[in-house]
Amino acid sequence: MSQRIKIKALLQTTPAEQEVNVKGWVRTFRNNQFIALNDGSTNSNIQIVVDFQNTDEALLKRITTGAALSVTGILVASLGKGQAVDVKATNIEILGDSDPEKYPLQPKKHSLEFLREIAHLRFRTNTFGAIFRVRNSLAFAVHRFFQEQGFVYLHTPVITASDAEGAGEAFKVTNLDLDNLPRTENGEIDYKQDFFGRATNLTVSGQLEGELGAMALSDIYTFGPTFRAENSNTTRHLAEFWMIEPEMAFYDLADNMDLAEGLLKYVINYALEHNREDIEFLTQRLLDEEKSKPQQERSEMSLLEKLQFCLNNNFERLTYTQAIEILKDSTPNKKKKFQYLIEGWGADLQSEHERYLVEKHFKKPVILTDYPKEIKSFYMRQNDDGKTVAAMDILFPGIGEIVGGSQREERLEKLEQRMDEIGIPKDELWWYLDTRRFGGCPHAGFGLGFERLVLFVTGMGNIRDVIPFPRFPKNAEF
Numbered sequence: 001m002s003q004r005i006k007i008k009a010l011l012q013t014t015p016a017e018q019e020v021n022v023k024g025w026v027r028t029f030r031n032n033q034f035i036a037l038n039d040g041s042t043n044s045n046i047q048i049v050v051d052f053q054n055t056d057e058a059l060l061k062r063i064t065t066g067a068a069l070s071v072t073g074i075l076v077a078s079l080g081k082g083q084a085v086d087v088k089a090t091n092i093e094i095l096g097d098s099d100p101e102k103y104p105l106q107p108k109k110h111s112l113e114f115l116r117e118i119a120h121l122r123f124r125t126n127t128f129g130a131i132f133r134v135r136n137s138l139a140f141a142v143h144r145f146f147q148e149q150g151f152v153y154l155h156t157p158v159i160t161a162s163d164a165e166g167a168g169e170a171f172k173v174t175n176l177d178l179d180n181l182p183r184t185e186n187g188e189i190d191y192k193q194d195f196f197g198r199a200t201n202l203t204v205s206g207q208l209e210g211e212l213g214a215m216a217l218s219d220i221y222t223f224g225p226t227f228r229a230e231n232s233n234t235t236r237h238l239a240e241f242w243m244i245e246p247e248m249a250f251y252d253l254a255d256n257m258d259l260a261e262g263l264l265k266y267v268i269n270y271a272l273e274h275n276r277e278d279i280e281f282l283t284q285r286l287l288d289e290e291k292s293k294p295q296q297e298r299s300e301m302s303l304l305e306k307l308q309f310c311l312n313n314n315f316e317r318l319t320y321t322q323a324i325e326i327l328k329d330s331t332p333n334k335k336k337k338f339q340y341l342i343e344g345w346g347a348d349l350q351s352e353h354e355r356y357l358v359e360k361h362f363k364k365p366v367i368l369t370d371y372p373k374e375i376k377s378f379y380m381r382q383n384d385d386g387k388t389v390a391a392m393d394i395l396f397p398g399i400g401e402i403v404g405g406s407q408r409e410e411r412l413e414k415l416e417q418r419m420d421e422i423g424i425p426k427d428e429l430w431w432y433l434d435t436r437r438f439g440g441c442p443h444a445g446f447g448l449g450f451e452r453l454v455l456f457v458t459g460m461g462n463i464r465d466v467i468p469f470p471r472f473p474k475n476a477e478f
């Protein structure tokens with residue numbers, strides 16, 4: 001019996017009447033004669049030609065959409081259009097039946113909402129096969145980018161006692177008996193009796209620990225899951241998402257921006273080179289979807305063009321203060337079309353503002369810098385104006401914020417003063433402050449939301465469709 005060959009490799013094989021074995025799942029079975037078989041190695045199916053007159057009737061009945069098959073046959077040049085080769089089956093073995101009455105995935109177009117409910121099976125559709133192959137490539141490209149530059153992949157803890165962003169939106173981790181919580185004399189929960197002897201939570205960011213690594217290894221990056229208990233029911237937020245957080249000693253804000261822009265372009269280019277077929281499929285999917293929309297709502301660029309455009313243009317860099325001027329004078333602000341009107345300096349930017357800047361004003365990715373310190377985290381380096389910090393956010397078309405980062409405050413005095421102002425307990429972060437006490441140095445870093453990146457590269461509209469099993473308010477199925 002021939003060794004199994006994956007369909008991607010088989011489709012590139014020159015047919016010479018050789019015997020081959022393929023395994024996969026039936027997409028369709030037409031006329032009792034043509035099986036479209038897919039094994040996930042590529043978006044394309046291999047066509048299996050069945051000699052139905054010489055095949056057992058009972059076996060033919062079991063070749064149904066969703067069934068798993070092992071097919072041995074002869075590789076021949078295809079007579080039909082659309083594929084170069086066919087397999088003329090000599091032996092078909094049913095590895096797993098799929099009851100056509102009950103199988104939820106029919107060979108027709110299903111809505112993304114429906115597919116989300118059957119996320120355990122949606123990998124078997126063309127769309128999700130393409131998405132998860134692209135996601136895989138992007139993850140690999142992220143590692144390759146950093147490894148090529150000598151960065152150290154650092155594993156920061158998933159369970160931690162620190163709430164890195166100070167935003168108070170972490171999931172608690174406990175093994176206390178919730179029906180019988182131990183209490184202190186004041187009636188508060190006594191976390192001393194908890195597993196770690198203190199209150200702990202799932203990490204919201206690995207940054208603070210990442211900084212510790214950078215203060216010795218120079219350049220590190222994390223790539224792991226992060227958790228936020230914010231009640232954001234949007235197409236851009238997940239409660240569990242993957243984040244890439246590089247942290248570099250001796251970098252300033254400009255170096256930080258260069259690295260982030262370089263990373264984004266590198267990984268997008270990698271996907272374009274290695275996932276051409278999938279991205280072309282997703283581009284076509286989007287074009288088909290947009291056909292039902294009125295002309296003015298359709299995108300100016302196709303997905304493929306948008307990705308190319310992103311590679312070929314420098315990201316626009318401007319300060320928060322400059323952005324506020326643009327927004328204040330913008331038509332939607334004057335005509336009161338923004339939900340949150342921009343009255344003046346100091347306003348926090350909402351996604352409608354970010355998207356105006358990127359999609360309407362500059363029509364390309366934008367890096368905003370030097371935000372008011374009040375709307376940013378305590379660890380960001382204070383600028384000399386006393387009002388702003390050396391922060392940077394990268395805004396992408398259709399996405400909004402994809403990267404958030406900053407140069408870090410390396411001056412102990414300034415850092416402690418800011419923590420006091422905001423009320424962040426210094427004793428809990430003694431280890432973080434230690435790096436400023438012993439050989440502190442200028443450094444910078446950022447966080448790239450991995451799913452937002454996948455969203456951009458696949459052209460999908462909802463972040464719940466680019467992670468295998470999304471976690472969001474009131475949902476933790478699978």
Ligand code: 4AD
Nearest residue numbers: 205207237238241245402403404405445446447449
């Ligand atoms: O801007 P954020 O909150 O920054 C940090 O966590 C910093 N500690 C990063 C750093 O400097 N090392 O998050 C960074 C990025 C955002 O720009 C966004 O892309 C993504 O993480 N992100 C989310 N993605 C999906 N769902 C959510 N709820 C997200 N929150 C942030």
Ligand code: MG
Nearest residue numbers: 393401403404
């Ligand atoms: Mg942010």
